[in-house]
Every structure is written in structure tokens, then in C-alpha cells.
Amino acid sequence: MTKRLIRTAGGLGLLLTAAAPLACGHGAGGTKAEPVAAASTSRPLLYPGADAEPAGEHVYLYPLDEALAAAQEVLEAHDFDVEPFKDETQLMTRWRVVGRPTGAGGSYVGSYQLRRYYIQGQALDAKHSVVRLFRIDREEEYRPGQMDNDLIRTALRAPGPRSEGKGHGSVADSAAGGWQQWVASGLEAERRGEERESQRERSTQEGRISPTSALLPAGANQRAMDRDPRFSNQYGMPSQDELRGRNERGVRDFVFEKELVQRLEQFPSLEFTGGAADLPPKPAGEGAAPLSLTWESEAGGMPFFHGPGCGEPVRGLDALAGAGTTVLVGEPLGTREVPSAVGNMACQLLERGRSVVLAVSLPREEQGALDTFLASDGSRAAQDALRSEASWRQVPRDGRSSRALLVLLERARHWRAAGKPVQVVAYDARGLKGNAREEAVAQLLLAQRKAHPEATLLALGGNYHVRVDASGAPWSRSFQPFGHRLAKAGVDVRALDTAFSRGTRWTCGVNRHGGPECRVYAAAPTEQSYSAPGKALSVELFPQASGEGFHGLLHVGALTASAPALLPPELMPRASR
Numbered sequence: 001m002t003k004r005l006i007r008t009a010g011g012l013g014l015l016l017t018a019a020a021p022l023a024c025g026h027g028a029g030g031t032k033a034e035p036v037a038a039a040s041t042s043r044p045l046l047y048p049g050a051d052a053e054p055a056g057e058h059v060y061l062y063p064l065d066e067a068l069a070a071a072q073e074v075l076e077a078h079d080f081d082v083e084p085f086k087d088e089t090q091l092m093t094r095w096r097v098v099g100r101p102t103g104a105g106g107s108y109v110g111s112y113q114l115r116r117y118y119i120q121g122q123a124l125d126a127k128h129s130v131v132r133l134f135r136i137d138r139e140e141e142y143r144p145g146q147m148d149n150d151l152i153r154t155a156l157r158a159p160g161p162r163s164e165g166k167g168h169g170s171v172a173d174s175a176a177g178g179w180q181q182w183v184a185s186g187l188e189a190e191r192r193g194e195e196r197e198s199q200r201e202r203s204t205q206e207g208r209i210s211p212t213s214a215l216l217p218a219g220a221n222q223r224a225m226d227r228d229p230r231f232s233n234q235y236g237m238p239s240q241d242e243l244r245g246r247n248e249r250g251v252r253d254f255v256f257e258k259e260l261v262q263r264l265e266q267f268p269s270l271e272f273t274g275g276a277a278d279l280p281p282k283p284a285g286e287g288a289a290p291l292s293l294t295w296e297s298e299a300g301g302m303p304f305f306h307g308p309g310c311g312e313p314v315r316g317l318d319a320l321a322g323a324g325t326t327v328l329v330g331e332p333l334g335t336r337e338v339p340s341a342v343g344n345m346a347c348q349l350l351e352r353g354r355s356v357v358l359a360v361s362l363p364r365e366e367q368g369a370l371d372t373f374l375a376s377d378g379s380r381a382a383q384d385a386l387r388s389e390a391s392w393r394q395v396p397r398d399g400r401s402s403r404a405l406l407v408l409l410e411r412a413r414h415w416r417a418a419g420k421p422v423q424v425v426a427y428d429a430r431g432l433k434g435n436a437r438e439e440a441v442a443q444l445l446l447a448q449r450k451a452h453p454e455a456t457l458l459a460l461g462g463n464y465h466v467r468v469d470a471s472g473a474p475w476s477r478s479f480q481p482f483g484h485r486l487a488k489a490g491v492d493v494r495a496l497d498t499a500f501s502r503g504t505r506w507t508c509g510v511n512r513h514g515g516p517e518c519r520v521y522a523a524a525p526t527e528q529s530y531s532a533p534g535k536a537l538s539v540e541l542f543p544q545a546s547g548e549g550f551h552g553l554l555h556v557g558a559l560t561a562s563a564p565a566l567l568p569p570e571l572m573p574r575a576s577r
Contacts (some may be wrong), residue, residue, distance in 0.1 A: 044254050046261045048530035049501045057130045060264055061522045064089065064123035067131045067264065069512040071119050074259045080117055091119040111139040131260060135253040265524035268464060268474055269333040269399055270508035270516055274431045276395045280388035281566055288380040292410040295403045299560060302407060303340045304537050310347035315538035317348055320494055323454045328483050328495045329554055330463025332523055334399030334506030337556040338498055339408040341537055342460050346422065349456050355421035357452050358412055359445060359459035361400045362391050362426035370426050374413045387566045396518040397564040399507040404562035435480055438465065442485035449491055466495045469549025483549065496539065497550040499531035503559030520561045531555040
């Protein structure tokens with residue numbers, strides 16, 4: 001089988017050009033890429049817009065060790081004990097009892113249902129990896145008076161030793177406990193009943209396990225594990241039915257793989273409102289072209305710039321064009337598409353004779369520098385002066401001080417120079433966090449709303465911050481976004497979420513060591529934020545606010561990452577440092 005990394009409509013993929021049998025989940029090496037077994041019509045999509053029957057594997061923009069760590073977290077969240085297995089590219093869980101014989105008064109009949117998971121990873125290069133999760137189910141027949149099966153007895157009563165503190169590269173000791181260390185205690189699982197029930201009920205697509213039925217739903221993507229001498233005596237496990245019995249089956253678990261995509265490609269962006277800053281940019285040479293000119297043309301040109309005047313029209317904008325409208329656009333930070341689309345919205349409103357207050361997530365302490373830039377000639381020196389402000393040099397760069405934002409500000413400068421009624425407001429609050437920050441932002445925008453009652457207030461911010469819902473956020477149940485605060489204060493708000501198809505973004509996430517890591521990540525849409533490829537740039541309004549706190553969607557297509565306008569020193573060419 002040959003394989004190569006390709007760019008597809010949905011991002012990156014690993015193209016599989018020849019089929020081969022799937023190796024048994026117990027001991028397949030992580031350096032050989034085996035294809036997925038034939039897809040089932042009931043297979044859940046990893047993310048909206050994913051190919052229902054893909055020709056290649058999903059590729060994560062993560063080093064393999066980080067992707068495996070996330071896969072381990074997925075399984076541990078469902079109460080499976082995960083251990084290193086064989087080498088640094090594989091993991092295995094212990095067996096767990098997930099179904100028992102039925103009956104009463106000693107007349108139990110049926111089978112025990114056991115389950116474990118095998119995780120296989122493959123590093124494509126230092127920054128790209130593939131991770132496969134296999135669910136392995138087996139049945140152990142139960143006959144009254146015959147409880148001498150080591151596998152069942154250990155799964156029910158005898159917890160095996162755990163390898164505490166071992167990393168992904170270590171191999172569990174097989175001398176103490178032998179193969180039993182891979183079997184979870186039934187009593188321990190009983191104590192975790194609530195989490196276990198949550199795991200068992202997680203998806204109707206997986207199917208239900210009952211003592212008298214097959215372990216996998218009809219038509220499931222499954223491959224029986226035939227007897228194979230290669231699996232004998234691995235880590236002290238016996239080679240007969242206790243290892244891989246007649247009823248044992250392995251299947252790709254796309255439900256859990258979907259959860260892995262959620263962890264690695266749908267996480268909220270981190271934002272930083274203070275801290276250290278790098279050195280300002282070095283002065284450019286005499287006559288250097290403005291950076292925005294270069295960035296407008298890179299990667300095939302800025303999105304939505306083609307066309308006369310304002311570029312590609314934003315369809316559906318008429319519903320938001322009334323005097324005094326407040327439009328909050330929620331974005332996944334660090335993309336080229338969203339600031340470009342917001343620029344087209346502002347331009348179209350100005351062309352219709354509306355005045356516009358464009359609010360951006362820069363600290364209000366830099367309003368003076370922003371005004372100076374807007375009144376300048378837009379030269380490279382003027383752009384460098386703006387980039388010398390602390391928010392553009394902040395460590396780390398969180399996606400808000402992007403090249404796409406500087407291009408948007410240059411467009412606003414051009415509109416002002418042409419006499420258009422546009423103002424740009426920096427609304428963020430340096431040094432504040434949580435609800436204190438949201439309240440400060442809301443108060444500043446309220447003041448702008450009152451000062452310009454006829455203008456369209458068009459604000460660009462993180463999509464958790466613009467919501468009108470007050471049900472909290474992943475990091476705080478008491479979180480009340482500034483969008484909610486504006487609506488509560490009586491402002492007629494229209495909050496839009498960004499709808500997109502899978503692409504990339506520059507943002508900050510949390511790495512496996514608990515620290516921030518800012519770089520290009522893959523970005524997969526949720527069911528609520530999906531926009532089909534080819535859909536025109538447009539606004540779609542809902543009949544009423546959604547449960548997530550949005551009144552509609554701004555469709556922008558596939559996302560592409562926008563790097564910081566001032567690159568971190570470690571990413572700069574040596575000659576530019």
C-alpha cells in the first residue's frame with residue numbers, strides 16, 4: 001500500500017491507494033498504514049461536511065504524542081483505563097465488563113460482554129499524524145456452576161496493577177499480574193457506575209449491548225479477528241480463547257474518533273489580555289511597500305476581494321441594514337475569511353449611505369494609536385507604528401492581532417480617506433478577565449451605541465463573547481458574554497456565528513503539559529456552525545435566537561489561517577530578527 005499526504009476540500013488527508021486487510025487490534029505496528037475496513041452506511045461523520053465514505057484517513061495537525069494523549073483523554077473520560085502498549089505509537093485499555101447474564105435465583109443464562117479499546121497512531125511528519133481507535137468486543141459464555149474462567153473472574157473481581165506515571169513511550173511490566181493487568185475490575189467499574197452508564201448511552205449509532213444479541217449492530221463496520229499465532233503470549237497473555245476468542249470482534253469506533261476531532265479541532269480559542277510583549281518591529285527600508293499590499297495578494301488573494309467596489313457582495317445583508325442596528329459577528333480567531341467578510345459588510349453599508357462604527361478586539365488603551373493610523377497615509381512606517389503597540393507584540397499571539405485584521409484596518413483607513421462615515425473603536429479591556437472584562441466591553445459598546453444612535457455598530461469578536469445566551473461557557477458556568485449584557489441593557493442586538501467548512505486557523509490552545517500553544521490548527525465546524533462548500537458569502541437569520549445564543553450565521557466557506565501581523569521571533573526569518 002502506498003500513501004501520501006494530500007490537500008482536499010476538507011483540509012488534509014492521508015490518501016490510501018491500495019487496500020490491505022486490517023491488522024488485529026492487539027499488536028499491529030504503528031509504522032504501517034493500514035486502511036479502514038469497508039465503511040458502513042450508519043458510520044457517524046467525524047465532523048459536518050466530512051466524506052461519508054472517505055478515500056483517506058483524517059489527518060491531525062498535531063505531533064503524534066499529543067494526538068495520542070488526546071485519544072487517551074477521550075477514553076479515560078468514558079472510564080476506560082489506558083496503558084502504553086508495545087511501543088510509543090500504540091495504546092490499549094483493560095477489558096471491562098459491559099454486559100452480564102440475565103436471570104435470578106442462581107438461574108443466570110447468557111454471556112458476559114467484555115470490551116476494550118486499541119489505539120493505533122502513525123506520525124506522518126513532525127506536525128501531522130493519524131490516530132485510529134478500535135473497539136474490541138467479545139462474549140464469554142456463562143454456565144451455572146462454572147466460574148473458573150480466568151478472564152471473567154479477573155474482570156469481575158481482581159483489579160490488575162496500574163502503571164502510574166508512565167509516559168506514552170513506556171511499556172507496562174508484564175511480570176506482575178501478567179495478562180491480567182489489561183483487565184479492569186468489575187467492582188471498580190461498579191463504583192464508577194454513573195460515568196459507565198454515560199459511556200454506554202453515548203450514541204444510538206453504536207448500538208446497544210444485550211446478553212442475547214450480537215455485540216455489534218447489524219451492518220456495522222466490523223472485521224472478525226481470526227486465530228493467528230502472531231498474537232500468542234504477548235505480555236504474558238494466553239494464546240487460546242482468553243486472548244481472542246471465537247466471539248471477539250474489532251471495529252473502528254468512529255463515535256470516539258469524532259470526540260477526538262472535537263478535542264483537537266473544535267476547542268475554544270484562548271485569549272490573553274495582558275502580559276509580556278516582544279520587541280517592536282525593526283524599521284523598514286526607505287520606500288518599503290505597505291505590508292497590507294503583500295498580505296492582500298498572498299495565498300491567492302484575500303477572500304471575497306474579487307469584484308468591483310466592495311468585492312464579493314454579502315447576500316442577505318439587507319435585513320441588517322436598518323439605522324441603529326447592532327451586529328455582533330462571532331469568529332474563530334485567526335482566520336483570513338471572517339475579517340475580510342466583515343470588511344465587505346461594512347463597505348456595503350457605507351455604499352448604501354449608512355454610517356458605520358466598526359468595533360474590533362484591540363485594547364481601548366491603544367485607541368490613540370489606532371486613530372493615528374486611520375489618519376495616516378497607510379505607509380509601511382504607519383503600519384509599523386501601529387504594530388509597535390503592545391497588543392500586536394503580545395506574548396503569546398492569540399489570533400486577534402492577525403494580518404487579516406491589519407488588512408481590515410487598512411480598508412477602514414481608505415474609506416475614511418475617501419470621506420466615508422466610518423469609525424473604528426478598540427473595545428477590549430487590558431488586564432481584565434472573565435465577567436469583569438465582559439462588563440467593561442459591554443459598557444464601552446453601550447456608550448458607542450448612545451453616541452451614534454443612527455449608525456450600524458458592527459463588532460467583531462470571539463464567538464463565545466458575542467452570544468446573547470447567558471448559560472455559561474466551557475471554562476465558567478457563570479460566564480455572561482458582552483452580547484448578553486448588551487441585549488439585557490435593551491440594545492437590539494443581532495449576534496451572528498461564523499459558519500464554515502473545515503480548514504485552518506491561527507489560535508492558542510492548551511498543550512498536553514497544560515500550557516498555551518499558539519500556532520496553526522485545523523478547524524472543524526460543529527453541526528451548528530457548518531457551511532457547505534460552495535455556499536456564497538451570505539447572512540442567514542434564524543426565526544429566533546438559537547440555543548447557543550445566535551440570531552443567525554455568517555457563511556464564509558473553508559477557513560484559512562491568518563498569521564500574526566507581527567510574527568513571534570521564533571517564526572521570523574533570521575535576517576528579520
